[in-house]
Amino acid sequence: MSRYTATTPEDLAAMLAAIGVGSLREIFDRQIPAGVRLGRELNLPDGLSEQDVYEHLRALAARNVSAEEELSFLGAGMYDHYVPALIDMLMERSEFLTPYTPYQPEISQGGLQVMFEYQTAICELTGLPVSNASVYEGPSAVAAAGYLAKLHNGRRRLVVSAGLHPHSLQTLRTNAHGYGMEVVEVPLTTGSAGGAHGVTDPEEWAAAIDADTSAAIFAQPNFYGAVEDAAALSAAAKSAAGDNARGAPVVIAQVDPITLGVLSPPGDCGVDVAVGEGQPLGNRLDFGGPSFGLFAAREEYLRRMPGRIAGETVDVDGRRGFVLTLQTREQHIRRERATSNICTAQALNALGGVVYLSWLGRRGIVELGELLLARTHYAREALAGIDGVEKLHSQPVIREFALRLDADVAAVKARCAAAGVNPGVDVHALTHRPEDAGVLLVAITERRSRADIDRLTQVLADAIAATDRRSTGETTSATAQPQRKGMATEAAMPA
Amino acid sequence: MSRYTATTPEDLAAMLAAIGVGSLREIFDRQIPAGVRLGRELNLPDGLSEQDVYEHLRALAARNVSAEEELSFLGAGMYDHYVPALIDMLMERSEFLTPYTPYQPEISQGGLQVMFEYQTAICELTGLPVSNASVYEGPSAVAAAGYLAKLHNGRRRLVVSAGLHPHSLQTLRTNAHGYGMEVVEVPLTTGSAGGAHGVTDPEEWAAAIDADTSAAIFAQPNFYGAVEDAAALSAAAKSAAGDNARGAPVVIAQVDPITLGVLSPPGDCGVDVAVGEGQPLGNRLDFGGPSFGLFAAREEYLRRMPGRIAGETVDVDGRRGFVLTLQTREQHIRRERATSNICTAQALNALGGVVYLSWLGRRGIVELGELLLARTHYAREALAGIDGVEKLHSQPVIREFALRLDADVAAVKARCAAAGVNPGVDVHALTHRPEDAGVLLVAITERRSRADIDRLTQVLADAIAATDRRSTGETTSATAQPQRKGMATEAAMPA
Amino acid sequence: MSATPAIELPLQRQRATTIFQKGSPGRRAFVCPELDVPAVDPETLLPARFRRVEPPRLPEVSEPEIVRHYVGISKRNFDLDSGFYPLGSCTMKHNPRLHERAAALPGHARLHPLQDSERAQGALELMWNLQGALSEISGLPHVSLQPSAGSHGELAGVLLTRAYHEDRGETRYKVLTPDTAHGTNPATVTMAGLEVVKVATNADGGVDVEDLRAKADRDVACLMLTNPNTLGLFDPNISEIAEIVHGVGATLYYDGANLNAVMGISRPGDMGFDIVHFNLHKSFTQPHGGGGPGSGPIAVSERVAPYLPVPMVVRDESGAFDLDYGRERSGGQEERPGSKSIGRLRGFHGNYGCFVRAYAYIRSLGGDGLKDASETAVLNANYLLARLRQKGVAEFLPLAYGELCMHEFVLSGGPMKRDLEIKTLDLAKRLLDHGFHPPTVYFPLLVEEALMVEPTETETKETLDAFADAIAEILAEAGDDPEIARSAPYTTPVRRLDEVAAAKRPVIRQALS
Amino acid sequence: MSATPAIELPLQRQRATTIFQKGSPGRRAFVCPELDVPAVDPETLLPARFRRVEPPRLPEVSEPEIVRHYVGISKRNFDLDSGFYPLGSCTMKHNPRLHERAAALPGHARLHPLQDSERAQGALELMWNLQGALSEISGLPHVSLQPSAGSHGELAGVLLTRAYHEDRGETRYKVLTPDTAHGTNPATVTMAGLEVVKVATNADGGVDVEDLRAKADRDVACLMLTNPNTLGLFDPNISEIAEIVHGVGATLYYDGANLNAVMGISRPGDMGFDIVHFNLHKSFTQPHGGGGPGSGPIAVSERVAPYLPVPMVVRDESGAFDLDYGRERSGGQEERPGSKSIGRLRGFHGNYGCFVRAYAYIRSLGGDGLKDASETAVLNANYLLARLRQKGVAEFLPLAYGELCMHEFVLSGGPMKRDLEIKTLDLAKRLLDHGFHPPTVYFPLLVEEALMVEPTETETKETLDAFADAIAEILAEAGDDPEIARSAPYTTPVRRLDEVAAAKRPVIRQALS
């Protein structure tokens, strides 16, 4: 007996007798060749008591600076939104936490109904008629959508906006190699181009899409926070493919579900498949996972969807019930011809998602969206008012925006950290794009109040003032007053 | 509609129509005289969103230094024992957390069975045949036991060892005034007396008990950590009353349940009623409550017990089941002749208690007791080895012991706090007994490792070395080396 | 078509087996932390004569067995998160999980009660703020958070009353209570060494003012009242009652169990009460836990304030909080000179974990929200009453007194018993089959076959409608065949239990071998 | 005696109603934080052409309604904490709540994945330690924690294999899998752009070595194997198999779903495997959550290590941890020079929350404990098998292959179908009435009417006995009247569901008005 087992010496004796062996060892000796047996103990630390394991895990946790311990504006895919307490309670209920995938529907109606409700909520949010019950997370959902496009039209090219999250782009590339597809990246407009800045370049987009384009993929809002003209991108993708007999490419959008209370839903913008990272909906940060990926589509893609789908039916007595349906898509039935290899997905996290959406409710998701819009706008203007800071683009933003700092981002971040503030994500470290040097991505969730934003503004201004300028190499002394534009009369500029 | 309510304007209209009133106000106007109506809004802050309430409560929590944030040796009635995670899960289950007292047994078998199991566990621990399903907490349980004695024999005197927890003593006095009883305190032996030191003075004890003594009450271990000779105290109480026709006084012991794996149970020591603070059994500190009070007794007191008692029975089909029993003792039936006024007790906390005892198990409670004994002994010897520190008494101790510091306890504690250590409880602040000046009560739970104890030893030694001596008034410089007795050869004594 | 075997309901099939009947010798969940100090002779640690000889026969079970066992039996409970719980006088309102989250923060949950005040400022501030809020809600200036539940608050209140009179050199021995009073009121009076004198209820369900006047003499220490009372009725004569009581120098005690009717609407202090107890586990939504924990703070007027229990939370000019033990009696010694406090009622400072929850609730709702809660509670009760009338229920279950009600109402099952031949108990048991927790039954005592219904504000109209439908359905069913209700319930884990047998030969613990 | 009305089980009576069918327009749980910044023209914030016109028709419900709804439907689930769950291949072992507590610590749960490495040292150390432990358990030197579940790990593994061969200038297109393989194996192969070639199973249930030898040519990239395989049998020819596969230059992939049989006993690396995926949600007790989350780290041999996904956790000489993105491809740009990594498989670093739990488990058990877990898992499976034999079950449900088994075993329901006229499905459904989760059914495919039983090590002998009794009882009952099992279950919230209708006209969301 060790932890969690229950075999007393008496049990063991009775069990071995029933099996008809003299020892436990014999069971193994008769089955595992000696040559592949581990002739020693595992070289792992000894087991610990519960309190000691807890203390160890707590000590590790204490060496992390979480959003509980600093004023954090980190985002770039995962966000410190408030998770209501009732979600914890529900996710911790044994009945939701501990079952397997619902293979026996008669005793799994709870989980199946949650999936059905989740699907309904995702369909409503995205304006698309079909949703599965979750995939792993955001970036791999993009890759999964690429596979759906391949199955759908068999073409080879995936045209992708550079506004996609870099992790999505990278994941898509990794997977596309397996799919035998090519990934073609379309740049964003820059300051020098005409029209809106910081969005998928419409000409390049149209030019990249050809008759062999399987899917056209963009993010809304894009990685730099800019709201894209989703309808125009979809329309362009469809017409760019011309009078391709096999139809237009599949238009895939990576969306941020929490923005969809205020942002036009992908289904209304001509998008065929919407995927996205579900974490903002009632899931914790967890250093990046687990969360869930949402996956919704137009009706025609239903039988090519990856993952579980719950469907409604009746029992032999006519009672309403739910089952896993369209299983002939799936690996356990279709095997090498399955529409995906996914098996275990993210049911519990999706539960968090649908409970969160129920908690927000029809009005709340709009109110929250409006609050995010207003606070994000306020923050963007305040920060862009700092000397040495400018907006990377001036597109509308929802709860995240990119700034260009005239200073080394890492150095600025280090200075802010000393003041207990994490001002955002160093974009270059994520994208490795040379043009992203100096770019800071700032996320404003509803947990960040105006006072928090004001504090960020102050701390960032101080930090930039104290940091070498990137562009000019000029040094400002660490004691210099922070500068606001238009405030130059108040204090002399440092030399 | 505000928080947690659900009346939409349409609901309200329909409901008022059904009631037959024109407005909500009318319902109140027709019932509450204008003169006693509050003609203004309550002067309270406006309601807050969930996240704002959470942040506020978190900010308050952050201004407390909990046992999570310092190395704490506080005890004196509540202890930082490890609470296994499964207890949280069970106590948070809706099914246990949210029901009322089980007035409808058919749909309350869960809670009733927990009470029945709890009673069984308490009977086993105490060696007494009868237990109720919990009272509020420790000190009021002592007072409740005093009332039981009054109901039992109608006498007027409560003879109490000074080794009782001061809160128990004070609570007993408060209540005794209501009962119309007198509290007579028996001192502990001191260094100057013969025999064991720091325990209830056997002569004074015997002398105090007379024919009008309703109950004789002591604590095991006593407040200063000393193991009392419980059997001797009980025997003395019973014989001291002499050939009192109405029988001996009720012998009441306040016990610490977590010690009962190693300590002889009250039932084996002639005790009639055992009461105690249940917090050490799987309950959090919670700044002093809620926890639960245990209350066990000999059979003859069954019908005078306070509080709920679950009993076994069968249903109409013969199934085993549980009900609240012997309710004719209780206030809702017996009213002014009830054996107690208690109604809401501590069912959820008692659940924590019985789950904890199941988790410890028959062997674990002994192992834990042995570990506490060993570490406490180690700590006591180590601390008593510090120059300026001596044991208050040399009786055996289980997981708490008193020391006498030759320095001001508050000053020493402040110095230790600066080093992140809380060395224990300043006893004088609790008892206000002049002879307790300089006394420190140190608790060693299983969460305190040898390394923790060694750190305490170091920090306490440093702190004492840096503090004015109480007895002599001599000052040691803050930089002086900490002194261990017998180590004087290694470092010169400071002047 | 399909063959149907005899079905026993799953939960009925599982016969109750206690944790002591599970497991096997040697099984365990606990793994002891390592012995990291030198082993010492056991006799040195604890001499044999103090030692336990046989270990207590606690369960011997693995951790998975414990989890299965308790999760399993939890399913044999009905609970507030699972359905409507209109248990009169108990205020079964929604328990927000935010409160559990906040209370579980280590800064609250792992804070030792004897932590130095300077390092428990957050906790003391919380208590201070809660005291302030309770003072404002009750209209009384001083608050002690110490009592552990409502009845403990009552005890504190009656002891305060005694201390007050004694301090004035008076020994008053009577406490008046209406015959509708909750059982804890008279029980408390006795425990506090005073005597109960009953006051009659008038035809409207309020205090019989003439009877009160007759009984209100100089021996009366206190009148204990619930307002709205246990009939769910606000006493319209409350000012006159207060005058009479104060006129003879007695105190007026407010049993706050029904505070949920009047928060932000009418304050006990303004009605003339001297002492109020709150049930934080009712009006302020501390979860009931199947019978506790609760918390029963008291608020008092100036004249009884000097006698309040110790310690008190105080604030100095700098804004720092502290616990004032100044009026505490020392160790076992005499009272401190000048102290008028009745002393302590329990260990430490009260059920702080409950304070956190109640305070979170008050901050979530704000003044407005508390008023809305009370208004909606009253609306829901009146609507349910009206709905029952619409459904024709009133014929068999008439309202015992009055026309309207406050947050709860009491029906009389007398006509039902006579005309339909089912008792209130039968109705209650049949409600179990409909998935509802029954109302409080057979209380207050003066109503025949009483049924006391308190829906609370957190229920929806749909739920109230469904409950009214169920009652109507049960009455209709009883009209056809009363035996159905009389033998109910059928679908619960166990059916009606033999309470008489349980009390006759009490088995109150598992027999162990 | 007592009248018994027609009883519909309580959970059956409650017809399924979704959250979208509850509530009422205007109801809400959410209270929006205050707008504390200046109001700005909406058009400035977000021009109308980007704006949503109609709000999504999300539920409009109060918080109490949400709690009741989800607590209510949770009761329509069977779960591991409620009973025996011998679902073959799924390793439904006890889920310790310690893990949930540890994972919920804010330092883990509220840690942003893009926190600077210096300020996420605890998380990185945990990942590092977990990698080390998984390496030791598998006997393979390099670990990537990134994959999100077992099948994601498989995808990583096959892509690694491709990268490995491509890097050597070879384009191998076949992947061998036994016909007992789990469905994710072939599905993965196709997604990775390779082709499945099936290898036959021999009479003992192992890989048909001759068939393997025949198919192992230079086009073979990989053999994917589960060992013990899905029949619960350890392949005695594993060394020879490895030799054959390595002989043609292919890699050997270990599907780790069955690792619970061999922890501390036999290591895939020592058997010759190049790539292993772990299912932390099986062997390392991450709770399944009703279908995830999972976590599928991979461990690999030196030769495939250069192709591992990015980022990797690294440690410098000072003991500081960091994430190495060094091999990551930039933004959308070309590969970095020198990088051989296959790239990313998902966002961030994997399912860290699952790592915390798995790591807590490994530290709780230690090396010894893991071995004991596997030994006990195997003991329990063999005992249950023996017990079923003792009960005479083997006559109708013989073991498909072999005599003994590892941590699970597969019975064939063929004789039962012929002799008792009930199918494996019927047996499974009837088990529901006995309160057990059925074993995995109809897998592996090559066993007729397969029943795959995995008890796990955390079950007691009593539970195994009760399960064997239930199977025996059902078979006896079927001998009397097979229709009972054929129409089972009877006591579940719903009875057999029409899956065909569900698939024919799929209704996959609530119709909204």
Ligand SMILES: Cc1ncc(COP(=O)(O)O)c(C=O)c1O
């Ligand atoms: C009217 C009334 N008074 C007093 C009490 C006693 O309160 P507690 O259970 O908190 O002791 C109750 C509880 O039911 C009550 O309803």
Ligand SMILES: Cc1ncc(COP(=O)(O)O)c(C=O)c1O
């Ligand atoms: C043998 C086998 N391989 C692979 C998998 C897939 O693992 P996952 O569900 O984690 O993707 C499973 C899961 O059931 C399995 O049993």
